[in-house]
Amino acid sequence: MIKSLEVGKVFNMNRPNQFIALNGISVEIPAQRLTVLKGPSGSGKTTLLSILGCMARPTSGRVMLKEEEITSLPERFLAEIRRQTYGFIFQQFNLIRGITAIENIMLPAYPTGEKRTVLKKRAAGLLEIFGLENKAEASIEWLSGGETQRVAIARALMNDPAIIIADEPTAHLDTKLSQEFMDIMQKLKAEGRTLIIASHDPVVYGSAFVDKVIEMRDGAITDSGAKA
């Protein structure tokens, strides 16, 4: 599904504070499987995740999405790929404060120019799946931690993406909510979506339905393999 070839990323190139975040990473993310990027903070997993998710460009190397090279595409196309192919779940969930849950969920679909009634129906459907139908008009800051998490997942699913990317999704959650999150991920995998999660939480990488764990340290892969 996604392949990276010798991908490197250098921040602040040629400056005194130059920092090599990734050092020639080649990985393959299988389609319709759950892959976990595991490693301590600063290991480069978030950087790799943003490169695989078309949010950042690598300094060197190439990224292939469905056999198509995306590294050299202009920003406009990358935005379109992000919108159509990816759903993102961020560490802090990164919902927009002050606006309603349903509008947050609809946001990724706004530029597509679909009719609002259609969008609203779809977003309401997602809210229903996650048991949030009575929170639709609630402002984000009034939601509990678990509700916020589910709204964030619903937003990632708004454009029905093939790939879901999550960055440390359980970092701010207790064990019960983390488990709940993984249950949802399992369902999404069963729906045939490709999942990539960066995490150093054992609840995540130790989960029974993780297909592949890529271990990283200091911008390099230390161990990569299918989980038993």
Added chain:
Amino acid sequence: MRKSDLFLVCTSVQILLLGFVFAHASYTRDAAAPKFLEKAAMVKHLELTDLCLFTDARYTRHPSMADMQSPFQDAPMSFEHFPSGSLMSPPPHLGKHETN
């Protein structure tokens, strides 16, 4: 009702009102045309030279007849007679004949 529609409706109403304002102005102007003729006739009859805008100073009551050396010429920021003296600028012909 979605918010964008609300905005578009409000804006359309305002633009409509703006259109009404133009219509009102044009209608009032047409309706006032005979009155303007009457007033012009009165100006001719009484040999008037100025509008009665300010009555507080000679040079603001009849600006076009103002003295050459009246303090009014210190405008634009003349506060000699406040505020009317500072609201008006001196007539352009003041001072012109001096150079002739």
Added chain:
Amino acid sequence: MKQIEAQRNILDFTLSSLFRRKGKNTALVLVYTLIVFLLASVMFFTHAIRNEAALTLKDAPEMVVQKLMAGRQDLMPLEYLEKIRAVRGVSSVKGRLWGYYFDPYFGVNYTLMVPGNEQIKPGTIVTGEGISKNRAVEQGDFQAFRAYNNNTLLFQITRVLSSESALLTSDLILMSEQDFRSIFGMPRTHVTDIVLTVKNPRELGTIANKIVQLLPDTRPIMRDEILRTYDSVFNWRGGLLIVILSVSVFCFVIFAWDKASGLGAEERREIGILKAIGWETSDIILMKFWEGVVVSLSAFLLGILLAYAHIFFFSSLLFGPVMKGWSVLYPEFRLVPFIDAYQISTLFFLTVLPYTVATIIPSWRAATIDPDLIMRS
């Protein structure tokens, strides 16, 4: 179709986003509206006055000749009148009698005038509407005037000039020549100034020059000079107007610039989120464009409408105290609305455009930031 729907979606989000800071944004729109309202009021008012002057004063005397002495307007001796009559091209010459009378009891200045084309019976006067209102007198009532020698003269009002002509005649008192001279003690050998007509209007300038050469202590004022006085009388340099307006406009520019251009950390984060979830740079700019349009267009339209109502329905209520100044007698007039698309578009370019641009430019910079910024923070 999809394009329009996308625009509406983005506008929806812009409005939701603006509603979050309801108090602040409402205050912004209100201050903005007030600025447009003031600018538009001044513009409508001066434009209407100018048109009023152009339409009513088009038949003002072709030329007025004043005598000057020591820098002041002086009485015009009748022999000057004869000399001017002899100038070639002059068809008629008439002396005008007019002056100012200060009423110490009411503290009001009147313009006393002897109409050249109308005989007024001695002992009677015709008054402007402002005077009759100010003194609460009507047709048939008697009015006392104190003459130069402390004599008190009594006059009966035979007519009050119409309120429609208030902008011309509000402070006017018309009387007979005999009464005029006895109030001011003006000698029979002099008049206030001279009005004249010429045979060929195109020779007006030549004749004016001839008069100045013949009588160097006179000053001719021509009709188009009278008209031009009102063309420029309330121009944008008008002292007080520019002081008030420039102060408020500058305050607003600072306020708006700070509001529109200062992208806070929170706003940068939001733009990052939107980019990450698939908004293009152009969508972000579009959102900011709508933000500028919503605020400035609403304020612009509201301000214009309020200004129109203010000037033409409520007789420039707010300008009253400024315009009246110290004069007790202030003409009450309702202006005839002269507005045109040029005025409106000038205001539009002065208000809506700069604000919208000030909103877009900083976001254009922010929108080009890599979307992975939010992942790293």
